[in-house]
Amino acid sequence: MVSRRQCTVFFVCVTLAALLSVWAWWPDKPIAIATRIWPGYDLMYLARSEGWLAAEQVRLVEMSSGQESLKALAEGKVDGAAMTLDEVLQARASGLSLSVAMIFDVSAGADMLVARPGIKTLADLKGRRIGFEPGSVGEMMLVESLRAAGLTKEDVTLVMLPIAQQRDAWSRDEVDAVVTFEPVGTQLLAQGALNLFDSRQIPNTIVDVLAMRSDRLDRSHAGAIRHLIAAHFRALEHLNRNPQDAAYRMAPHLGLPVENFLSAFKGLLLPDAAYNYRLLAGTSPELLPSARKLSAIMVKSGLLKQDDPLTTLICADYLPTDFQ
């Protein structure tokens, strides 16, 4: 006869096996990711065109501004977005729970304030028209550059200019200076603009991240999120290994000539998987102090009402584990 204990053991085993199989066969849900035109984000498009990113798992939704991305996130139209860390903090302050799953790039000069040739120093900005993208990293760049110039917002004329309109506004001479970022920055520089202030002066502050709605960080979305991150790193590897080929493939989407493509990345650090681990994982992720500093800057400049406690800001669970 079979004893009660054996029965118990047997049923525990059967239950475990059933759980395992359910775990293994849990249906994966697709995700939608809001993006903008930005070299750091464009590797996702390279991955998609090369077939490394399955469209049925990850849908990329192009947005024209960070505000649009935030709106789509808040409405649940997208599950995550490629956005700047300061936007993430703002969204969290507004009650939308977001977590950083990956870092696309760290701006090291890619965000800049450029001015017309006559304006030689930051101090010369006084009384000028400065275009900037509101509610985003642009606003922070503006605040930081004005502070570096010893000016306040009242000293200048502010023109709200989404990134898509900046080139037109520049050529129509509607602004004297503009807070911009790549690739528009390079394009304006090519038209004779001068770089007066860039993100190298505020290092590790402007970080582009993959922010996921915290409620999507579950079992059913894990497959798609991992897939997206892996595809991004694969495209990044291709860019590093065969930059010329990548340049020809990525330049049209960014609207850049191939010759200028690689220089559009010059202001950007593109962290690979290992670097992402350093930034996001471990006992003291490097992103945390930067985020804390950013939060402080944003509180000071009025972009945030209070410091973000930064709990659940980082979720490194979806980074690949098999890098060498």
Added chain:
Amino acid sequence: MHLKPFIRLLMLIACLAGAAQSPSQAFGAEPVKIGVIAFPTKAQAVAQWQPLTVVLKEAMPERDFVVVALNHTELAQAVAARQLDFVLTNGGQYVLLRNRNGLSSPLATLASNGTGRSLTVYAGVIFTRAGQADINTLSDIKGKTVAAVTTASQGAYQMQAYELSRVGIHLPQDVKLITNGFSPDQVVAAVLAGDAEVGFVRSGVLEGMVRKGRLDIKELKILNRQDLPEFPFQVSTRLYPEWSFAAMPHIDENIARHVAAVLFILDENKAATRAMGIHGFVVPADYSPVEEVLRELRMPPFDVVPRFTLHDVWARYRWQTMGAFLAGGVIFLLGMIVLLMYRRLVASHHIVLLHQHKLQESEEKFRALVESTSDWIWEVDRNGRYTYVSPRVEALLGYKPEEVLGKSPFDLMVPEEAQRVGKIFAEIIGKRLPLVSLENTGLHKDGRLVVLETSAVPFFDPQGEFAGYRGIDRDITERKQAAQDVERLRHEMALILEAAGEGICTFDVNGYHVLVNPSAARMFGYEAEEMIGRHSHSLWHYAKADGTSYPEEECPIYVSMRDSVTYHTESELFWRKDGTSFPVEYVSAPIQSNGTLTGGVIVFHDITERKRAEDKSQRYSAELEKKNHELREALANVKQLTGMLPICAYCKNIRDDKGYWSQVESYISDHTQAVFSHGMCPDCEKKQYDELARLKKENS
């Protein structure tokens, strides 16, 4: 890359002029040999790169420079034999030579001229005829005839092979590859002529042919066309770095540095670059994508499969291996447990089956018993509702079992009886006691009453709760009737025995009294009860009339029992309690039941009076008899000689009273006891003989 003949000629002259001057300036120095791949042909290659030697000579007048155009094999051999100082070749061959012969890192990467733009990358083109309807994607190439320049060509074989390997087509085995010394133009021609279905060339070749009017691009179909708007040529593969300019390891570092410097500023020398048909040279590209292609294709220098040992597997897949082993172990363990449990289950299942079979058998046995018995067996639940009734109920009460199920026993009684029995039942059932032979009257379906004897025991569920009764009902109507009949008979018999004047006694086989009726008791002078159980013979039949002992063996009553005959006598006497006797007439008979002797019965009456009367009458009879005898004797005498006898006077015959005449002797014989003997008297004799003599005489 294509040189205008005129410029080529100019350059050649310049070069020859330079060469003529050189011996005096670079005394004893070997010319620096630059090996280039013979593309498209040796002559064209030499002509194309000759201007480079001129530029180099200008920069380093003390050295001479020579361009040697070699095909892939020759180039490899020349490098191996250290016959060259610099090598300008495609990325694939560069990787090969670097790995095999220690070629330096590239000094520079060629920037070719693509419709006026600098191109530091190039790619491969895969094409087929425009009319080739069955080839539209890379997958369609499987099994087709493919024309290529050589497998060592990076842009006209390796790049294409790499793309195909990514869709699962492995060259050369998956296609029919033709590489018999084609030039790129000949590859295109072969495809157009139908000799090959697919062709491989490097990017720019087709556009060059179109430009020269040797090809209408509409005749061809580009496969796996890459959407690269910025790239000036149609391509089918990824982009890879242009040709590499590398130095041999033995080369003087000074020369290498100077050559590199010349290369980097070559684009400023428009005349030279135009003569060479290139844009110049740029800082060396990363050739690792090329290396990856060769690795993937397992082409030289990566054609040797690295040794892959178990240790490598362990080093690389340690956790996976451990996990797999662990999972395997768990699965094995679970399997064993399941197997063990299965075997035990089978065994216990077998036992259960056996038990079940036995149970079934026993149940069938009991069911057969229950259903074949003349008694009705039933079960009621705790509410007194029938949950089982044996089919016998139909014989008892006329109901089918299913009609009875769910009913209560009281539904099968007339109300008065139900009330009566209900009280009794309630008391017993309340105490959970067994019912023992409780008599009650049921109502048959046809309306008649049936007397039942009910016995039952309570039963309890596994929790010990009272669950109902199981019992048995027996139809005792007939038994009841029979008992009444017997009682009546017994009563009648008692009356008869009481009333009978005759004494009647019965006894068992041994002669002990069983029954004595009052008449008998009175005649014997006993009380009837006194006699019961006492031995009959020794009580009242122990002696004969003369007072001698009467052995039982001789007793006719005993004999009648023994011999099973009925015996009737009037000549015996029985003894009273007081020791007196009386003559009796009795009939004794054995009592038999089913042929077996069970006892005897005797019916008798006192014949003292009759005997006395008989004695008297006997005496009278004897006297009468005596008188009679005397009379009869007298009568007999009268008979002999009385009366008148009419006698014939002649013959002396006598007439009897009936008128018949008979001889005197017969008459006398009849009427007396005298008998006659016949004889002849002498007179008669004489007379007679005379007569006779006379008659004789007459006759004679």
